[in-house]
Amino acid sequence: MEEQPSSTPTSRPSMRDVAAEAKVSVMTVSRVLHNESLVADATRDRVLAAVEKLNFRRNEAARNLRLGREAGLIGLVVANIANPYYSELTLGVEAVMSAHDRRLIIANSAGSVEREEDLVSDFTSRRVEGLIVTPSGREQSFLHRLVREKLPLVLAGSPPVGVDADCVLVDDFVGALDSTRRLIELGSRRIGFLGNPPSLYTDAERFRGYSAALEEAGFEPTDRHVRRFTSDVEGYQQAAADMLNDPQPPTAIFAANNRIALGVLRAVVAKGADVLVACFDRIEVADLIGVPLIMVTFDADLLGRRSAELLMDQINRPDDTTRRRLVIPTVLSERNISAT
Amino acid sequence: MEEQPSSTPTSRPSMRDVAAEAKVSVMTVSRVLHNESLVADATRDRVLAAVEKLNFRRNEAARNLRLGREAGLIGLVVANIANPYYSELTLGVEAVMSAHDRRLIIANSAGSVEREEDLVSDFTSRRVEGLIVTPSGREQSFLHRLVREKLPLVLAGSPPVGVDADCVLVDDFVGALDSTRRLIELGSRRIGFLGNPPSLYTDAERFRGYSAALEEAGFEPTDRHVRRFTSDVEGYQQAAADMLNDPQPPTAIFAANNRIALGVLRAVVAKGADVLVACFDRIEVADLIGVPLIMVTFDADLLGRRSAELLMDQINRPDDTTRRRLVIPTVLSERNISAT
């Protein structure tokens, strides 16, 4: 038969219960739990026995309240945890934070700026020690009050707009520039672009890189094969098919992310077209698809790690108000492209 | 010039600071924050102005301590958050918990049972209201003390061993059974199996389903084309290549998960072999690879949702000790297979 603790049956035992059980004061219990030496062995044993018997666990919330420090929680707001980009980023953040003995509270904004705001507010109430946000909107002035209150804050994936915060970015511009250069080097002259609307920083940068490569090659800018809109895989597939059916079809297509690339690849395979494809993000089985492909990848785990490190830096040096901006490099890789 | 709150410059303002600013007692501040009607309009306005000025946010930890209730935190321990299976599961858990106004503390066990134990212990100290674990080991008797203390607990993906807990499972057996049946129906007689060691519940079940299909078709059991071991994509690719190079090669291969399937597909494409492939989990661009493929998929998001719902059920009905076991169905889909 289990014996219920003396206080409420449902709630967990407190130090008081342990103290009563061991016939000592709560202070002695506290001391034993802190491994202090100023406790007689016999007393220590009695306390430990009581702890074991009642299955006592220290209430960290009360402890942190008394110690006047934060609860060792870090808030992470991502747009969609099921997206590999965010989940790899989360893995990186978690690894660094675990090493610093911090836990992660995580929430999904689902791309809604309003929800992003609510979550940040909720996290603040919970007294998180710091906050990492992957912003969904074009600007984040709602975060300004946090910065004013010196709550450590790092933006991951987008630069701060309307708020002065640290951030870690992907080198979207250079990635797009290099891959488009490579398309040109491989002989393409008409290169299509399929992407999201330019209001998103990442997509604006990728388009900028694409454009810069065309410009430096001396190509006339043409809007003919540029489509920037929000859709699903089918929508992008249709757009790519339209491009390929043009009387002057592109000889290469740049896809701004992996969802778009999927649509492009489907259209290319369906038509059996002889087209080069370049894209951001990894296509897992790229080598098994016959289409020649240039991939611009980056280490999302590293992005998460760097963000977490910046945050720990802010936490450890609260008086240092210099803002940092890190950039994660991109890597070019090729599949099904015959050696030049 | 910002004015620092009266107490410590670094720490956030408390109700006391607000009360001093508004020249009222802390109780009045508390009442205003609770939207109680028994406050004069003028007083309420003064308090709200002070709250605004000092940027006050209620300390939820202290509040919950006083109210004697949990902090509205749910612990989630996953093996690898970057794996799509776990990240989709996480998305489902988060959605349900958000709807119940709970936040998620999440941590990565990296498949280590020892770390799993530490994390569970840490979460308990933080007074989580409940715990969802995706177990890495064969048994979870270390969770028994939690159940004894009536801490709500749900296992996701594996059945409880050594502990009496709710769980949500995938119908691994039926998924493997049906897909193997389909391979047989399509004319295969020699069907290889590539999987993880049988010590993992999931893999044991999948092998059981595969075996049952062979048995009911009256095939002689043969170990010749069965390989069950832990490796990476390259390792499984090699194993599949070995099978295909056998004097009596299989006419179909069952791959127990998507990493294994990747290796198998690479081997099949490399050899240009005419082989059917069946696998667990989704291969995103399956239709773009020429290989005929049968996929057994399931909704990991739903798995997460169901787990979260079971947990909320336990939280809301602490006296109901009946244990539940839910099973998520699998779905068969085919790619590149000519109509029968």
Next chain:
DNA sequence: CGTCTAACTGATAACGTTACCATAGCCATA
């Protein structure tokens, strides 16, 4: 004008923990 009620506000204690100070023994030393 006294008393009663209602509306408003404040004082106090408590949630579980720990820092700080106090105190009771005990032994060694002068």
Next chain:
DNA sequence: TATGGCTATGGTAACGTTATCAGTTAGACG
């Protein structure tokens, strides 16, 4: 035998919040 300095333990207050009870007004009514 005082004195001092240990060791082992306990008492108290405080972290930020809220429930409960106790005032303190002001107007209403006889």
